[in-house]
Amino acid sequence: MTALPEFLKGNEALAYGALRAGLTAFYGYPITPSSEIPETLAAKVGRPEFPRFRVFLQAASELEAINLAIGTAATGARTMTATSGPGFSLKQEGISYAAAMELPLLIVNVNRAGPGLGNLGPEQSDYFQATRGGGHGGYRTIVLAPDSVPEMARLPALAFSLAFRYRTPVIVLTDAFLGQLKEDLPVPDVAPEEWDTSWAATGARGPVRHVLSSLHLELADQNRHSRHLAAKYAEIARTEQRSEDVATDDADVVLVAFGICARLARAAVGSMRARGLRVGLLRPITLAPFPRDRIDDLVLSGVRRFLVLELNHGQMVDDVALAAAGRAEVRGLTEVGGLLPTSAAIGAAVEAMAVSPTPLVAAEEVDA
Amino acid sequence: MTALPEFLKGNEALAYGALRAGLTAFYGYPITPSSEIPETLAAKVGRPEFPRFRVFLQAASELEAINLAIGTAATGARTMTATSGPGFSLKQEGISYAAAMELPLLIVNVNRAGPGLGNLGPEQSDYFQATRGGGHGGYRTIVLAPDSVPEMARLPALAFSLAFRYRTPVIVLTDAFLGQLKEDLPVPDVAPEEWDTSWAATGARGPVRHVLSSLHLELADQNRHSRHLAAKYAEIARTEQRSEDVATDDADVVLVAFGICARLARAAVGSMRARGLRVGLLRPITLAPFPRDRIDDLVLSGVRRFLVLELNHGQMVDDVALAAAGRAEVRGLTEVGGLLPTSAAIGAAVEAMAVSPTPLVAAEEVDA
Amino acid sequence: MVATVSDALPRAHVSVDAERCKGCDLCVVVCAPRNLRLRPEFNRAGYHPVEFRYQGDRGECTACGLCYWVCPDFAITSVDRRVP
Amino acid sequence: MVATVSDALPRAHVSVDAERCKGCDLCVVVCAPRNLRLRPEFNRAGYHPVEFRYQGDRGECTACGLCYWVCPDFAITSVDRRVP
Amino acid sequence: MRSEAIVAGHGGQGVLELANWLAYYHLANGRHVASTPSYGPETRGGKVRGSVVAADAPIDSPIIETPDLLVVMNTPSLDFVPMLRPGGTLLVNRSLVAEVAPRPGLRVVEVPATDLAAGLFAFAPEPGLDTSMAANAVVFGAILALGAGEWATVRGPVEEVFRHTLTDRKQAYRPLDLRATESGFRWVRDHGAGALPATAPGAPLAASNGGAAPP
Amino acid sequence: MRSEAIVAGHGGQGVLELANWLAYYHLANGRHVASTPSYGPETRGGKVRGSVVAADAPIDSPIIETPDLLVVMNTPSLDFVPMLRPGGTLLVNRSLVAEVAPRPGLRVVEVPATDLAAGLFAFAPEPGLDTSMAANAVVFGAILALGAGEWATVRGPVEEVFRHTLTDRKQAYRPLDLRATESGFRWVRDHGAGALPATAPGAPLAASNGGAAPP
Amino acid sequence: MSAAVGYATKWGALPTLTGAPTHYCAGCEHGTLTRLLASAIEARQARERAVLVSSVGCSVLAHEYLNVDAVQAPHGRAPAVMAGIKRARPDLLVFGVQGDGDAVSIGLLELVNAANRGEPISIFLVNNAIYGMTGGQMAPTTPAGMVTTTTPNGRDVATTGRPFDATRLLLGLDGPAYLRRVFLPVAPTGSADVFNARGALDGEAAIRHAFEVQERGGFSFVEFVSTCWVNWKVSILESKRYAARVLAPLFPPGLYRDRFGVEAR
Amino acid sequence: MSAAVGYATKWGALPTLTGAPTHYCAGCEHGTLTRLLASAIEARQARERAVLVSSVGCSVLAHEYLNVDAVQAPHGRAPAVMAGIKRARPDLLVFGVQGDGDAVSIGLLELVNAANRGEPISIFLVNNAIYGMTGGQMAPTTPAGMVTTTTPNGRDVATTGRPFDATRLLLGLDGPAYLRRVFLPVAPTGSADVFNARGALDGEAAIRHAFEVQERGGFSFVEFVSTCWVNWKVSILESKRYAARVLAPLFPPGLYRDRFGVEAR
C-alpha cells in the first residue's frame, strides 16, 4: 500500500535510520523495550536495499555485545548496539574503553523505569548515567535525544556523523515511550556520508601502525591523553550544542524538556498560550553537550523562570541550573516509575511559577 | 614491636576498619590499586580476633563479586566488596539492584586514572559515577570520602551504620594515592554496632515473608517505590551531610577538596595563611549527600570565592556551583592522569582568585 | 473437604476452579478415561475452563491424580475418596 | 652480518646484546655444550648478562639455535655460519 | 481535529492489532496518527492497552489523558472507564464483560464481539478452528460504525488496512477478519447503543465440582 | 620539622622495602610518617619510587615536591635529580649508576652499594647465594650515616625495624641486612661525600660477540 | 515414580503456594514447576528455611506464587546471589529457577563458577529453547533452524553456534554433585490424543533429590526441558509434540551425575 | 619439530618485532611467546594483515613489542573484540594473547561463546596459574595448595573449586577447530642442569597451525602452560621445574583437536 506513509515504532524507525546511515554491524542482547531494534535488523543482513549492512549478531550478553562492537568499531566500520537500563549499566566499562580508545560507536539506550529490574514504562532516569559518563574515568560522550518517531529515524545519521568526526562514542538516549510509539513518518533516503577511517586497525602499512589502546603507563602520557580528550569534549561543547525553541521569544516561563516530555511540553505550550499564558519550550536535542549557550541567551534576553520537565527525580534540572547560574529561577516537575506528568500538573506548575516573584534561588525540585 | 603505632597502607587500614566494624563477608576481584584490601582480608577468615568474619571469596569477576555480595547482604550480614575504576563500572548494574532492593552493602572504589584501562595513578574521575548513580534508574547512594589512612580505617564503621540505618548501598570513594599511602594511625577498637535486620530473607516465619525484589510491574507500584527511595534520599540529604572546615571563619577564598586533594589543600591553607592570605578549606566527607548546607552557610556568612580542587576535569565543581547558585564565584583547579596539582599551581590559582573582582559568574574550570 | 467414598461417586473428588483455569487442555489429554473436557463458555479472563464429567468417554476416573500433577495453574485437584 | 665459515670459528655466530639481556639463565641451561655463562658484571639495568664462550665445558657450539629460541628478551641470536 | 481512542483487554485478545488497524484506517484517510501500546509484565497474559491519536495536523502529544473512545475487551479493563471524557463513547465486548455500571454522560455501546466472532466458524481459514479470536475485528467494525459512512464505503479502506497490516502467515485470516469487521459494523448499525439482552455472560463461572457429592 | 626523602630504582631492587625501613626508623624515633609508593606498570620491572615524609606534627600533605634526600639506585632514576631542593642530598648507588653530572648546591654521596652487598657473601643465609640484593640495606645504612649518631646508637632502632618489617620468610636475612646496613653506614662515615674512584661501573657493557670473527 | 501420585492437597491449601493466580501463559511448564517446587519444599518441611532466588525471565515472579522468602537476582546472576546467601547462612535451603537465556547465555560465568566451586545450592533450569519473557528471541539452546524474532530465517548455526547443552557443560566440571535432566511437558504417547504426565512426577522427585543433595553439601542442578508455545508460535499441544520430537533428542533426559547416590535410596 | 631451528634472524631484524625492550620479568614465557608470534606471522607473510588484540594481564603491552596493528580489549573481553574485528574484516588475521585470569576467570563467557560460534580467530592463552600483572593473586588455574596473595594458606579447593582446565572445557564444544596445549617453559631433562627447549619449538609450530586453521575458517586455541617465578616466589629455574612437576600433569600438553588435520600435513 504505497499510498500510506511509513508507520513505524520508534525502535523500528531507529533501526531503519541506522541502516540508511550506512550501518555495517549490529550487536545486541534482547531487552524490553528495545528489542524491536535487533528484531528489525535481524532480517536485513545481506538485503540489497542495505548493501553495507553485513553483520548482525545476537550476543551472549550486553558485555559481549559492547565488546564485539568495540572490535568492529576499531576497523572503522559503522557499528551500533542497543539496550535498555540494566543492559546500559553492563555496557559502561566498554563505553569507557571506547571513549578512551576514541572509537566511533553508536549506543542506544531505550530508558525504562528503574532502578534494578524496575518496569517497562518510560523514564529518563539514565540521564546522568548517559551525560556524566556512567563508566569510570571521567570521559564524556555525545548524547542525542529524539522526541518523535521521525527523529528516531533521523538521529542515527547525525550520531554517526558526530561519532566519526570526533572519534567518540555517541549515545542516543530515548525512552520506552518513544521506542514503542508508532507515528507516521516520511521516508528519508539520504546517501550515507563518508568519513576518514585511516586511524582504524586494519593492518599495518609498512612503517604505519595503528594501535588503539587505552593504557598509558606513564602518568604524563595519561595526563596528555586525558587532556586531549577533555579538549575534544570542550570543542564539542562549543560547537555541537543542538536544541529546538518553541515560542520562547516572549516567554515568561520556559519549559525545558527532552524526549517524550518535550511532546507533553509542546502540547502544554499550545494549550497555555491559548489561555493567554506566555509559555515557551526549549528542547535540548544534544543532552551532552547540554545547550547551555541557549539557556544563557534566554537569560540574557530576560527569561527569569525555567521549569524543567523530566521523568526522574531531577537530573537535567542540574544542567539548567548550572547554565542559569542563579540568574533565573529553575524548578523541576518530575514523574517516575513509568508514569507521565499530567497536563493538569504541568499547567499548575507553570501557573504557580508564572505568578511567583523570581527569588533567584537555587534549583528546586517538586514531584508531580 | 608494640611501641610502634600501626603503620598501614590505606587499603590495609580500610580492611581492618571493616573487620572492626563487624564485617561478615567479603567478595572481590583483584585490581590494582585496590588489591591490598582482599589480600589483607584473605588471611583473616576464621581468626579469633574477628569472630564475625566468616566468608572470604575471590570471585570470578566483579560482576560475580557484586552479586555474591547482594546475596549475602540480603541475609542481613555485613558485606563488602572493593574494586577500582573498570571493576566499579562492572558493578553498576548490581549497585542499581542493591539500591532498588534496599540492601545495606559497602562498595569501595579506589579511584585510579581513566578512562579505559588508564593507569594506576590516583584520580577522582569516578566522582560523578559514584555520586550520580553510575548505574541505571536514577537511584542515589551515600558516598564517603576519606582523606587519610586513619580515616580509611574509621569510615567503614560509619558506612555500615548508614547502610543499615537507611538500608542502602554505601560507597567509599577513595583514590590510588590514599589506598597506597602508609601513615601511622592509632588502633581504634570499637565494638561493632548492632542494627535491625528483621527485613532480611532468612526464611519465612509463619505468615511473615521477606521478599527482596526490584521488579514492580504496575506503574503505580514502581512510582511509589521510586518516590519512597527518593524520599529516603532526601532525608539522608537533610540529615547526613558531613564535612570538615579548616580556617573558613574569615576566609576570602575557600578551597573545596576531598580525598588526597584535601591533604594538598590543607598544606596550601597553612602555607598561604603564613603568607597572610585568608584561605580556608571545606572538606566534604560525604560526597553524597553533598554538604551543600555548609556551602550555603559560608555564602551567607560572606564567602564569595570557592576554588574546587579535584583530580578530574571538573565534577565536584558542579555540586559547589549548584549550592552556591550564582551567589559566589566558583572556580576549579584540576589535574588528571595520576598527577597531582603542584603547590605552586594551587597558590597561583588562589592568588588569582583572591585579587579578582567577584563577578558572580557560573562555574569555570581551569586545568592546572 | 475429603468426602466419604460412595459407590455412586467417582473414585476421586475432582474439583476445578473455573476462574483459575486457563483452558490449556493438559489435564484433558493426560486423563486416560477422558473424564475432563473444556466447557464452551468463557470464564472472566476469556478462557474456556475445564469441567469434570462423572464418567469419561473411556471409562471412569481412576483417581490417578495426573490432572492435578500437570495443571500449571493449580486449578484442578483430585482427591482420592478412598484416602481417609 | 653473516660471516664466512672458518675452521677456527664456532659453527654459529652467537651474539648477545648485553644491555638487553636479563640474565635469566635460560639460554645457559639449554645449551648442551655449555657455551654460555652469566658475566659477573652488571649491565645498566642491574642484570648479569650472558656471554658466549668459544668452547663450552662440554664441547663446541652445535649451532642448534636453542639459545635463540628460548630467550624471552630477543637478546641472543645464533646464526649458523654454514647457512649462506 | 484530534481524536483519541483507547483499546484495553488482555494479552491474546488482539488488542494491539486492533489499535493498529484503527491507526492504519486513519492513515488511509490521510490523517496523522500516533499510537502507543502499554503492557504490564514483560511476558504475555497481562493487561494490554493500545492508544490511538489521530489528527489532521502533526500531533503534539501522543498521550491520551481523556479518550473520546474507550474499547473494553474484558472485565478488568473497566478500570479505565473513569478516564473517558464526558460525552465519550464506551464500547464494550459484552461477551466477556459483566454489566457495565451506568455513568451519566457516556455513550455506551455493547457488542457481543466474542460471540459474534465465534459464530463465524464457517469462515475459519481451517475447518474446525475456533474463530472467537476474531472478536477484535468485530470490534473494529463496531468502532467504524460509530462514525459516518456505510459499509460499502468503509469496506475499501478496511481491506487496504488488512492487506497492509496482516503478516504473510495471517493473510489467510483476511476473509474472516473482513467478515467479522462487517458483522461488528452491522451489529452496531442494527442495534445502536445499549440495545442488549439483559443476561450477563461475563459473570463468574461456578466451579465445576466432581459428581453430585457435597465438596 | 618535616623531612622528605625519595628512593628510586627499578623493580626487584628492594626500593619500597628500603622506604619502609626508613619510615619505621622514623616511627621508632617517635615521629609521624607518611610514605607512598609509586610504580609504573601494573607488573614488575618498571620504575619504582618510594617517598617518605617524616615530621614531629601530624602531616598535612604526604606529597613530596622537592625532597631533601634523593636516593638513586639505578641510572634511569637520575631523572629525578631536578626535583631535589637546593642544598639537598643525592645518594647514589655507584655500583649501577654512571657518573653523576655535577649540579651546584647539591651534596652528592656515592656508595658502591651493590658491590658492598655482593661482598657480604659470607653472611648469606644459604651458602652460595648472591648477596648483592642487600644493596638496599647498604643504602639504608648510608642514609642513617647522613644524620647524627654513631652506629652503636643507630643499631638498636635498626634491629627493631628489621624485626618488625621482615616477613617470616625473610627473617633469615636479618643478619645479612644488619651487616649490610652497618657497612653502608660505615662506608659513608669513612668516605664522606664524593670520595669515589673515577671508574664508571655503570657504563654500557659491550656486546659479547661469538669468537674473534668480525660480526 | 513418585509415591505422591494423587497427593490429596489443593492449591492454596499447599501453604507453600500463595494462591495468587500466575501470569504464565496457559499450559506453560513454568506453572507446573512452581507447584512441584511447593510440594518438594513441603515434603522436606523446609518452607521456613527456604529462600528462593528468582531470576529474570518468565520465572521472575515466582516469588508471587511460592510462599517463601525470596531474593531477586539481576539477569543471569542468580547462581552468584544464591551462593552469597548460602555462604552467609549455610542453614538455609537456597534454590533458584533460571531460564535458558538467563543461565546459559548472560549468566553462564556465574553458573559455571558456582558449579565448579560446588556451592551447596539447587538450580532449576527451565530450558524452553527461547527467550520467553522478552518475546521470543533466540536462546543459546534454540535448535538449529528454529525461527525466532532474531533468527527470522531460522537459527543458522554457522554464524550463531550450535545449541548449548548446559548439563553436559557442567558434567565437564568436578564440582556438581547432582545433575539431572527431566522432560517436563506432557508427552505424546502411542495414542494420538493421549499424553503422558511422567515429566511432572519425575520432576518433583528430581527436585526432592536436589534438595537432599544440597543439604548434604553438594551442588545440584536440574534442567527441565520445557516449551513456550506463545513464542514458538504453535498451539499448546503442538508445542509439547515439538519438544518431544526436537528438544528431547537434543537435550536427552536422564540422570547425569548422582555423587551421593540419592536416587538409589 | 620445526624446520626453522637456528632460524638465522636477529631481534629487531624480525620486522614483526619493534625491538623495544620488554617489561616482562627475566625468563618469563610472555617474552618467548612474543617472539614465536613474530616468527609465525612472518612465516605467513601476514604482518600487514595481522591485528593483535592485547588483553589485560602481563600481555597488555604486547603491542609495544609486536610490530603489527593492535586493539586493546577490556579485561577478559578479548575474544569478543577479536570476533568483532574478524566479522567486520574477514580478510584480517586476528589473534590475541590472554592470561589465565583474563580468559578463564572474568572472560570465560566471551571465550566460550567465541569458541562455540567457531569464530575464525586465534587465541593464545598464557596459563601461568596465577594473576601475574596484579601481583600474584589466585587464578582459576591455580593448583590446589598453591600459596598466592589471596590464598595465604594455599588454595583450598573445597571453597574455591578445582583448577579450571580451559582446553577441556572448550573440547566440550563443537565450535573449536583446533585445540592444542604446549608446555612452553624450558623443561628439566634427565641431567640436573640441562633443560630442553622443546616448548618454544612446538609453540611456534602450534601458532603457525592456529593461523592456518583461522585462515581456513576455524576457531583455533593454543594454551601455553607457563610460569611466573616472581609471583610464585621461587627462582627462575625452580619455576620451570615446578611447572614441569605440577602444572604439566594438571594441564597435559597435547593436540586436543585438529579438525582440519593441519598438523598432519
Ligand SMILES: Cc1ncc(C[n+]2csc(CCOP(=O)(O)OP(=O)(O)O)c2C)c(N)n1
Ligand atoms: C541485563 C539484562 N539484559 C536483558 C534483560 C531482558 N531480559 C529479561 S528476561 C530475558 C531472557 C528471558 O529468557 P530465559 O532466560 O530463557 O527465560 P524464559 O522467559 O524463557 O523462561 C531477557 C533477555 C534484562 N532484564 N536484563
Ligand SMILES: Cc1ncc(C[n+]2csc(CCOP(=O)(O)OP(=O)(O)O)c2C)c(N)n1
Ligand atoms: C575489569 C577489570 N578487573 C580487574 C582488572 C585488574 N587486572 C589486570 S590484569 C588481571 C589479571 C592478570 O592475570 P592473568 O590474566 O592470568 O594474566 P597474567 O598477568 O598472569 O599473564 C587483573 C585482575 C582490570 N584491569 N580490569
Ligand code: SF4
Ligand atoms: S484423577 Fe486421573 S482419571 Fe481422574 S480425572 Fe484426573 S486424570 Fe482423569
Ligand code: SF4
Ligand atoms: S490443566 Fe489446569 S489450567 Fe489447564 S485446562 Fe486443566 S484445569 Fe485448566
Ligand code: SF4
Ligand atoms: S647455538 Fe646451541 S650450542 Fe650454540 S650457543 Fe646456542 S644453544 Fe649453545
Ligand code: SF4
Ligand atoms: S635467555 Fe636471553 S635474557 Fe636470558 S640469559 Fe640468555 S640472552 Fe640473557
Ligand code: SF4
Ligand atoms: S512466554 Fe513462554 S515461557 Fe513465558 S509463560 Fe508464556 S509460554 Fe511460558
Ligand code: SF4
Ligand atoms: S609477573 Fe609473572 S607473568 Fe608477568 S612478566 Fe613477570 S614473570 Fe611473567
Ligand SMILES: [Mg+2]
Ligand atoms: Mg527461555
Ligand SMILES: [Mg+2]
Ligand atoms: Mg596468569
